[in-house]
Amino acid sequence: MVDIATRVYNHKWKIDPIVRSLLDTDFYKLLMCQSVFRNRPDTRVTFSLINRSAEVRLAELIDEGELREQLDHVRGLSLTRGESTWLRGNTFYGKRQMFRSDFMEFLEGMRLPAYHLTTRDGQFELTFEGRWPEVMLWEIPALTILMELRTRAVLRDLGRFELQVLYARAMTRLWEKIERLRELPDLRIADFGTRRRHGFLWQDWAVQAMMEGLGERFTGTSNCLIAMRRDIEAIGTNAHELPMVYAALADDDAALRRAPYEVLADWHEEHEGNLRIILPDTYGTQSFLDGAPDWLAGWTGMRIDSGDPVVGAETAIRWWQSRGEDPRGKLVIFSDGLDVDKIAELHARFHGRVKVSFGWGTLLTNDFRGLVQGDRLAPFSLVCKAAAADGRPTVKLSDNPAKATGPAEQIQRYKRVFGVGAQTHQPVLV
Amino acid sequence: MVDIATRVYNHKWKIDPIVRSLLDTDFYKLLMCQSVFRNRPDTRVTFSLINRSAEVRLAELIDEGELREQLDHVRGLSLTRGESTWLRGNTFYGKRQMFRSDFMEFLEGMRLPAYHLTTRDGQFELTFEGRWPEVMLWEIPALTILMELRTRAVLRDLGRFELQVLYARAMTRLWEKIERLRELPDLRIADFGTRRRHGFLWQDWAVQAMMEGLGERFTGTSNCLIAMRRDIEAIGTNAHELPMVYAALADDDAALRRAPYEVLADWHEEHEGNLRIILPDTYGTQSFLDGAPDWLAGWTGMRIDSGDPVVGAETAIRWWQSRGEDPRGKLVIFSDGLDVDKIAELHARFHGRVKVSFGWGTLLTNDFRGLVQGDRLAPFSLVCKAAAADGRPTVKLSDNPAKATGPAEQIQRYKRVFGVGAQTHQPVLV
Structure with a gap:
């Protein structure tokens, strides 16, 4: 160590x-x-x-x-x-x-x-x-x-000792989070915190703490190097990058509308099982699901990465039901801005209704809030x-207008093409 | 580290x-x-x-x-x-x-x-x-x-991670104590925690934390090995052991009454300056001081190691005054069951009236109270x-009847010889 x-x-x-x-x-x-x-x-x-x-x-x-x-x-x-x-x-x-x-x-x-x-x-x-x-x-x-x-x-x-006490406090905080997570029955949670981590060694520590504290309930890490070194599962499927680039390459509005499904069609050919996870929010979850081909309803699960996660998961459940699928067999992966309270709340609400899983990111690997003067170690976005x-410029809308990226006129075009109406603004912590 | x-x-x-x-x-x-x-x-x-x-x-x-x-x-x-x-x-x-x-x-x-x-x-x-x-x-x-x-x-x-978090918590606790001690003007404090430490490495960590956190206000450690390795002052003078053995060897009550002063007479020949520290409580502070020869009033200071420390220090001040000594030039070393609250209280009361110094023991080097289930790491006595x-059996009375040791009939004899009356019982934490 x-x-x-x-x-x-x-x-x-x-x-x-x-x-x-x-x-x-x-x-x-x-x-x-x-x-x-x-x-x-x-x-x-x-x-x-x-x-x-x-x-x-x-x-x-x-x-x-x-x-x-x-x-x-x-x-x-x-x-x-x-x-x-x-x-x-x-x-x-x-x-x-x-x-x-x-x-x-x-x-x-x-x-x-x-x-x-x-x-x-x-x-x-x-x-x-x-x-x-x-x-x-x-x-x-x-x-x-x-x-x-x-x-x-x-x-x-x-x-030197201020440093050691800083890490002592951060370790204590993380361990107390893990102790709370232990109380959740059938929890499944993975480390998704590479990108906004405090540092490599700290992420590695956090992963090992999760291994000891949660045992089988800790399903792995998104970080390949740590997965290799700690001999645990490497976790992850796909991200907004794919539909964003496919969409940018579309030559007209009709091609743009098809682009997000083409991404998943290519993915469908390559992967099966737990790798078939829909990320529906790139251009608005509701319109994406409304226009989705039936074969997508057969996929294993859905990742909820923006907007109100309760709304996102309830939308997913209704959509599966509308396509004749049993949500209890489906996997919902929450991965946006999680911390223990939110995890416990989502777990309580959805456990048993779907298979629930969590991809815990920044507040697993970078929660140093309040630990130095001026809060200069707080995570940021x-x-x-x-x-x-x-x-050609890319565009992302997501289910939270605070997370939209791209030139303003292209954002307007994408909203029109994908039929995205009013969205609820969510603060972006990390 | x-x-x-x-x-x-x-x-x-x-x-x-x-x-x-x-x-x-x-x-x-x-x-x-x-x-x-x-x-x-x-x-x-x-x-x-x-x-x-x-x-x-x-x-x-x-x-x-x-x-x-x-x-x-x-x-x-x-x-x-x-x-x-x-x-x-x-x-x-x-x-x-x-x-x-x-x-x-x-x-x-x-x-x-x-x-x-x-x-x-x-x-x-x-x-x-x-x-x-x-x-x-x-x-x-x-x-x-x-x-x-x-x-x-x-x-x-x-x-393994429970262990690391245990130490993280203990480090945080100790550092917060040090941060509080920093606020005391002209503090002088040493590590006296060898005997009842959590472990060697932990004492060594505590000493280094005191060095960084308190600078010159940390005057050294009683532990010779750590003093050598960390290149700081080794601290300490004498203990109850000397009068206890001298007293046991006394052939009659008159010799017994003289024994504690003989210890200090021997010490007087060998040492000067800050090594001339009276430890008055072995057979009751008041009677010891009442019967003390005048040359003892010229010694540098007194260590208060049992009983109510406020009473002990006030007794010392009155005694010096009664012997024509200026207490402001005298050193009072508190060394019994200290923690930060008590240190701050004694410092506030005596700072400026005498030279105050603290020998901080068990709650510096072994404060793991409440950190494991069942409090099984709490310090003990x-x-x-x-x-x-x-x-011949030895006897110690001290200023706290809970700390008395020796056969009961010998304790009675010593109380009679040294004129020790009613004493206030103080709980012995460590």
């Missing part, structure tokens, strides 16, 4: 790479990457960093040279033999050889493409441009590097999104 | 000596040992372990074989060259060569004498018998071994006392 406080203390006097492996990324990025590598290998995509929390002035906290050093380090990484062996030989979601040989050969030779970094008004403008299956792998390292550089910047002024595909 | 939780976890699968150095003892034991080696080298003394907390059934918690292993290990220890160099070359209380060459030669050749161990009614009966300057050095190792074996026994059933000298 690494002494985290000591490691953080050492950050003050030597360079210490934040991302040390290409597997230090979310499992669904690799699944999506394989899908993209097969279906849209030559699409050129731009990813952009967006800090939704403008009050956290990252470029004033973090030295640009230090950021470049960390990003350059990741560009030098390639898959190691042991990592490749794990991806090729391991069983994921009960399936052997999840990753095809042609994809593994691509991944083994893959290096991350160049980045573009400037500073404006206290924020970094950081973009990545390249072939989709390569550039998409920047998302998680870019986020974790910025999150951890911010952590280091805040911790730089703390004394940093994302790295596909912003354009083959020169 | 050692990861304490890992170390404790490892205790489950390998033997790990608790006391690894003869310097892992209180500094005043070495000072007293030198005094005894000069003045009473051939007196034969018996030390006995006494567990004042009968509800903690040590022999049911701790395996007798494991206890023997630990005690045997200490018997194999001798002073290392580096330890000897430190004792010979270091400056203690501003004085070079505090330890005389003849004493150092004795100490370098010294091995701890045999022990006698039986079990009765859930408790260990553990005694040590030998020449006073040798057998007296058993006191601290015996106590720390039993305290830490008890800790290990309680922690044996905890999971274990002592190891000189029980007999040259075949």
Whole structure:
């Protein structure tokens, strides 16, 4: 067990790479990457960093040279033999050889493409441009590097014992959350907290605490490196990135309307079972479900990632019923802004009505709220999104207008095409 | 910085000596040992372990074989060259060569004498018998071994992360105490917590936390090994053991009445300055001070170690005034059952009236109250006392009848000889 406080203390006097492996990324990025590598290998995509929390002035906290050093380090990484062996030989979601040989050969030779970094008004403008299956792998390292550089910047002024007590308090808080989760019968919960974690070692600690505290009820982690090292399940399916790029590539409104279903048709061919999880909210859940083909109702479950989660899950249940499916056999995965109270509430409401599962993110791996002066370690809302595909801007609506991204006139067009009406604004904490 | 939780976890699968150095003892034991080696080298003394907390059934918690292993290990220890160099070359209380060459030669050749161990009614009966300057050095190792074996026994059933969170909570608690102590102007406080510590590593952590948190206001530790390793002051003067043995050796009541002053007369010859600290309570503070020779009023200070500390310090102030001494130049050291509230209260009351100093013991190095189920880590009152000298029983009265030790008829005799009347009973927490 690494002494985290000591490691953080050492950050003050030597360079210490934040991302040390290409597997230090979310499992669904690799699944999506394989899908993209097969279906849209030559699409050129731009990813952009967006800090939704403008009050956290990252470029004033973090030295640009230090950021470049960390990003350059990741560009030098390639898959190691042991990592490749794990991806090729391991069983994921009960399936052997999840990753095809042609994809593994691509991944083994893959290096991350160049980045573009400037500073404006206290924020970094950081973009990545390249072939989709390569550039998409920047998302998680870019986020974790910025999150951890911010952590280091805040911790730089703390004394050695202040640091140790900081982690003591954070550990105590997390353990008390786990003790509360223990009380929920038949809980199924996974770590989804890579992207906005406090730091790598802290995520690794959190995962191990969940393993000990929850046993079988902890179903795994989205982080491939931690899954490999801790010998647990790697968890994840797909994300908004796929429909966003497919939609941007659509040549007219009719093609745009079909795009989200085309994503899932491609997915349907590749995957089965628990990997068939609908993410319905990219352009509004209700209209997506209303227009969905019947074969989608046969999928295993649905992930609720924006809007009021109760509304989202009730909508899913009604939709399954309307298509003649028994919701009790369906999996609902909640993954948006969860903490223990919300998990307990959703579990109480939906346990028994559907199979409930939770993807617990930022407040698992980065709950340092109130632990330093000025609350300068509080999590904040940093994302790295596909912003354009083959020169066309992407759009995301979701079920929460606060999470919408894209040019205003395109947002209006998408709302018209997908028939999205008034939406309820939800505060975005993380 | 050692990861304490890992170390404790490892205790489950390998033997790990608790006391690894003869310097892992209180500094005043070495000072007293030198005094005894000069003045009473051939007196034969018996030390006995006494567990004042009968509800903690040590022999049911701790395996007798494991206890023997630990005690045997200490018997194999001798002073290392580096330890000897430190004792010979270091400056203690501003004085070079505090330890005389003849004493150092004795100490370098010294091995701890045999022990006698039986079990009765859930408790260990553990005694040590030998020449006073040798057998007296058993006191601290015996106590720390039993305290830490008890800790290990309680922690044996905890999971790895439960352990880490346990220490996280204890660290947080201690740090919050230190933060409160920071607010006290001109505080002077030392670690006196060796004998009833949770464990060695924990004491070492506590000392380092005090160093960082209090800076110059933390004046040092009673533990020689930690003082050496952390390069801080070793603190301590003398204890009840000296008057108890001197008194036991007295041939009649008149000699008995003189015995406590003879101890200090011997001490007066050897030491000066801040080492001239009166410990007045062995047979009742009031009668001791009433009968004290005038040269004692010239000593630097007084240690208040039993009874109501406010009463004790007010008594000291009045006594100094009655002997024409200015109390503002005198040092009062509080060392009985302190915690932060009590320290703050005593500091507020006496700061400015005398020089105030604190010897913080068990609740610095062993405050795990309420941190495990059943409160099985709460500190308890274990002592190891000189029980007999040259075949005669020893007696201690102190200013608290709950702390009196010795045969009942001897206690009555001592009360009569020293004119001790009614005493106020104080609960003994630690």
